[in-house]
Amino acid sequence: MIRYSKQSINNKDISEVVKVLRSDFLTQGPKVIDFEKQINKYVGSKYCVAVNSASSGLYLACKALGLRSKDSIWTVPNSFAATANCILNSGYKIDFVDIDNYTWNISLKKLEEKLIISKKKNNLPKAIIVVHLGGLPVDPKQLKYLSKKFKFKIIEDAAHSIGSKYYKKNVGSCKWSDMCVFSFHPVKIITSGEGGCVTTNNTIYYKKMMLIRNNGITNKAKEFKNKKPGPWYYEQQSLGFNFRMTDIQASLGLSQLRRINYFVKRRNNIANIYKKTLINLPLKVQKVDNKYLSSYHLFIIRLVDSYKDKYLSFFNYMRKNKIFVNLHYLPIHLHPYYKKLGFKKNDFPNAELYSSLALSIPVYPDLTSLETNRVVRIIKNFFKYK
Numbered sequence: 206m207i208r209y210s211k212q213s214i215n216n217k218d219i220s221e222v223v224k225v226l227r228s229d230f231l232t233q234g235p236k237v238i239d240f241e242k243q244i245n246k247y248v249g250s251k252y253c254v255a256v257n258s259a260s261s262g263l264y265l266a267c268k269a270l271g272l273r274s275k276d277s278i279w280t281v282p283n284s285f286a287a288t289a290n291c292i293l294n295s296g297y298k299i300d301f302v303d304i305d306n307y308t309w310n311i312s313l314k315k316l317e318e319k320l321i322i323s324k325k326k327n328n329l330p331k332a333i334i335v336v337h338l339g340g341l342p343v344d345p346k347q348l349k350y351l352s353k354k355f356k357f358k359i360i361e362d363a364a365h366s367i368g369s370k371y372y373k374k375n376v377g378s379c380k381w382s383d384m385c386v387f388s389f390h391p392v393k394i395i396t397s398g399e400g401g402c403v404t405t406n407n408t409i410y411y412k413k414m415m416l417i418r419n420n421g422i423t424n425k426a427k428e429f430k431n432k433k434p435g436p437w438y439y440e441q442q443s444l445g446f447n448f449r450m451t452d453i454q455a456s457l458g459l460s461q462l463r464r465i466n467y468f469v470k471r472r473n474n475i476a477n478i479y480k481k482t483l484i485n486l487p488l489k490v491q492k493v494d495n496k497y498l499s500s501y502h503l504f505i506i507r508l509v510d511s512y513k514d515k516y517l518s519f520f521n522y523m524r525k526n527k528i529f530v531n532l533h534y535l536p537i538h539l540h541p542y543y544k545k546l547g548f549k550k551n552d553f554p555n556a557e558l559y560s561s562l563a564l565s566i567p568v569y570p571d572l573t574s575l576e577t578n579r580v581v582r583i584i585k586n587f588f589k590y591k
């Protein structure tokens with residue numbers, strides 16, 4: 206069975222983890238601090254907060270904004286549930302913006318139209334969470350322009366896109382955003398088992414997130430609000446939780462980070478083979494403009510509209526041929542939980558149409574050329590006999 210994505214672990218990764226297991230620190234310690242430093246260095250950000258998942262990271266980012274319960278954050282329906290859940294978990298209102306029919310990312314045109322309407326109603330969102338689907342960045346300059354015009358903050362859900370670039374900058378540098386969240390789940394670009402982080406250049410957001418990660422507690426004497434009575438003292442200053450990453454995870458993340466450019470290159474090589482060999486078939490792929498580099502966390506193929514009734518048989522055919530394709534994503538607003546909040550079918554038609562036609566085919570560093578060719582052959586065969 207060839208999966209759509211999986212981790213690439215070498216002996217060095219294993220020995221780095223074993224070293225930590227033999228050391229004094231298992232939970233958050235020097236490896237986490239080093240991992241944060243190396244992430245900052247790699248993406249070009251000032252601060253990094255490592256956490257136990259990107260879901261936690263998204264929650265931290267939402268909380269750091271410090272909004273009120275009547276404030277809203279908008280995001281896209283075409284993502285993993287965590288992208289939306291963080292908004293509700295933070296106690297804010299949620300709404301969605303439909304996707305673009307070519308990039309399958311947020312439609313900035315639809316976003317602007319929706320902003321104009323909500324400005325008239327005096328209920329502009331306080332922040333937007335964008336997702337760089339499969340590693341393809343949303344145009345950061347155009348988004349920044351809108352954020353200045355309509356006064357909202359930008360959180361990048363970059364779970365797919367460590368290693369992606371826009372206008373020669375790394376995603377995560379936060380040059381055009383307020384905070385950026387990465388995931389280190391095994392299917393993503395680099396892994397720490399489970400894990401994630403938030404990067405930012407904003408000192409206030411950074412400090413807030415550092416507190417929330419650790420049950421709202423600080424050990425730093427110069428941050429204490431009370432007078433320090435003795436060396437035993439620590440202080441809880443906000444409400445938080447245990448969102449900490451372990452040194453075990455950070456050591457794996459650090460070791461993986463050394464190979465990130467190789468990982469992204471391998472993923473791009475495979476994507477280029479797909480793009481060359483799958484042309485002339487009734488399907489579409491993401492077009493990567495030359496101002497971007499995609500990490501290619503996902504290689505998504507989308508059947509043309511007229512093949513809609515073939516989707517199920519195509520999906521089943523791929524899995525029967527031992528290619529474990531997946532759909533990224535079911536529209537979030539159509540999950541029963543979100544329907545209960547009032548969202549319904551046809552609210553976001555582009556995302557709904559996309560999800561009835563798209564599937565992710567295998568792309569990961571250890572995918573061999575033999576396997577890549579097999580994927581291509583199997584896809585071609587489907588269309589030959591249809």
Ligand SMILES: *Cc1c(COP(=O)(O)O)cnc(C)c1O
Binds near residue numbers: 259365390401
């Ligand atoms: C994987 C993913 C997440 C959640 O990441 P975890 O580290 O598993 O919590 C969030 N958003 C998107 C777009 C993802 O793909």
